[in-house]
Amino acid sequence: MSTTTDALQAQLLSWRQSFDQSFTEPREKADWGDTWDVLGIRIANEPFALHLDDLAGLLPAMTPAPYPADAAALLGLIGYRGQVLPLYDLRALLGRGASTTPRWWAIVRATPLALAFEGFDGQWRLPPQDRLQQDNAASDSGSDWTVRAGGELRPLIPLAPLVERLTATLAGGRDAASAHPKA
Amino acid sequence: MWTFGRKLTVGFALSFALLLLIGLLSYRGVEVLTNTSYQVTRTHQVLSDIASLMSAMKDAETGQRGFMLTGDETYLDPYRAASTEIPRLLAELRSLIRDNPSQQTRLNQAAVMIDSLMALHKERIEMRRTGSEEATLRQIKTGDGKRRMDELRAIIDQMEQEETDLLRERAREVEATASGVRSAIGWGTAAGLILVLVAALVLNRALSGQVGAAVLHVQRSAAELQAAANQQAAGARETATSMTEISTTISELLATSRQIADSAQRVVQIAEQTASSARGGEGTLQGARDTIAAMRRQIDQVVGHMLDLGQKSQRIGVVLDLVGELAEQTNILAINATIEATVAGDAGRRFGVVADEIRKLADRMTASTKEIRLQIDDVRGAVNTTVMATEAGSKAVDAGARQFDDVAATFARIAGLVVTTTDAAREIELSTKQQATAVEQLNIALSNTAQASRETETSSGQTSQTATELAQTSRQLLSLVQAQSA
Secondary structure (H helix, E strand, C coil), X not given: CHHHHHHHHHHHHHHHHHHHHHHHCCHHHHCCCCCEEEEEEEECCEEEEEEHHHEEEEEECCCCECCCCCCCCXXXXXXXXXXXXXXXXXXXXXXXXXXXXXXXXXXXXXXXXXXXXCEEEEEEEECHHHEEECCHHHCCCCCCEEEEECCEEEEEECHHHHHHHHHHHHHHHHHHXXXXXXX | CCCHHHHHHHHHHHHHHHHHHHHHHHHHHHHHHHHHHHHHHHHHHHHHHHHHHHHHHHHHHHHHHHHHHHCCHHXXXXXXXXXXXXXXXXXXHHHHCCCCHHHHHHHHHHHHHHHHHHHHHHHHHHHHHHCCHHHHHHHHHCCHHHHHHHHHHHHHHHHHHHHHHHHHHHHHHHHHHHHHHHHHHHHHHHHXXXXXXXXHHHHHHHHHHHHHHHHHHHHHHHHHHHHHHHHHHHHHHHHHHHHHHHHHHHHHHHHHHHHHHHHHHHHXXXXXXXXXXXXXXXXXXXXXXXXXXXXXXHHHHHHHHHHHHXXXXXXXXXXXXXXXXXXXXXXXXXXXXXXXXXXXXXXXXXXXXXXXXXXXXXXHHHHHHHHHHHXXXXXXXXXXXXXXXXXXXXXXXXXXXXXHHHHHHHHHXXXXXXXXXXXXXXXXXXXXXXXXXXXXHHHHHHHHHHHHHHHHHHHHHHHHHHHHHHHHHHHHHHHHHCHHHC
């Protein structure tokens, strides 16, 4: 019991020192340099990563408001900071089937929409040696990069092409609806 | 079957008899030869004396004639010598032939003739001295002297012939006696050799046969005796060893008996103490009952505390869930702050650092809550186990309380039985003391037996030594009587 207590005391001390250290470091160190902030997520029990620059927010999943539409990946509508955003299933968008229980929502910065996914592993700031560029054709998620974070290799999901594809699909559907209005 | 001594006696007796016979015969022969030799010597002496007598007579006659022819007195010297010699010779002859009557007769005749002749010579000498030479010559011419001398010669010749015959006869006797002695010595030696050979053969056969067989028998008997003595010595040694071991065992048994007696005595004392303790055990039993009741209450309190502890652990879990939730929300906030800082560009970088530190704290808090959750779960598991164990202990205490009454009853019975045990222990003590005495006597008897065994071993060793010496003597005796068997 005392051994466990000693270990906890030591851990507490190390945390205290780390916390204090963050205040003693010089300002120049605050320059992040060439680092990427990534978010580790889990889709169909497989590790993936999202670039933090592509996102405007992260929040735990709640019950979305259902919205009748033809889009297969659309889960409903959500409210975020006074905005109504469509919620899409990221797994369905990646072509891996529908999510069973999406527990997290990520708000996309470039376009007003939200993506639901199943698991959230953490957030990391990655140096260049943890970023691997790969052949685009080799990835089923259309990713150019793979990152090493949390002890695993994670394909970095590029949200911009995904959003473009979705937008194009929605635009095509809207054009078709306007060309053939229902009676 | 003749004995060896009888054969030796007979052999030596025969040899003795034969030697005695040969000795007797030889002695007798030598005796005869000696006598004959004496007789021959005497005969030769007789012949010599006869010849001397005859010579003296001739000297007397010659002297007488010379005197008569010459009248010279010097011619009478032979006569005078003969006159003194003749009587001595006659006396000597008489003594020599006294065992021969015929020779004595002849000697008497010769003596008469000699006296007659000597008287004639004397007469004529006197005549010559007194008369004339012619008268003397006439007297000679008568021939009376010659006739008387011839007659004497005849008698003397007869005597010589007689003695010569005697010599021949004694030579024959000597020859016969010598032949007998030779025969006796030759045949006796041959018989003695045969007897010695026969005796040697018989004795050799007897020695090598009877004595050899007897010696072999003695040798075998000695070997058997030695083997028996060795066996007896080994048996005695084993017996002595066994006796010593038994004695040691009995000594240990004796010590054990004494220990048993002491133990029995202590058992008696302890049984008496036990009886007194059992009698005074009622108060102790009541105290034990109270102690069990107090234990029951304490166990109930422990159960209550444990249940309380479990509830508190549950509450800690709820609080921990709260903390975990807060940590997660803090984490999300930190991530969102980071996102906002990223959106703000360079201006938001410092804020991003703070947000990052906040996120790290939230991560650590999450990890800590997980660890605390595990600890709490362990505590709750331990509490559950303790509660169950305490419940079992409570039931065991109840069962113990019930069994305690049985123990009290049993104690009462034990108090009764202890009295019986005390009596039995006293009997055991008495019997063990008697047993110890008997074992001491047995030990003394065994010591005596071991001593007797050692003495038997010693005497067996001496017997074995004697048998060895006997066998050695037998071998030596056998080598004496049977050289080839060696």
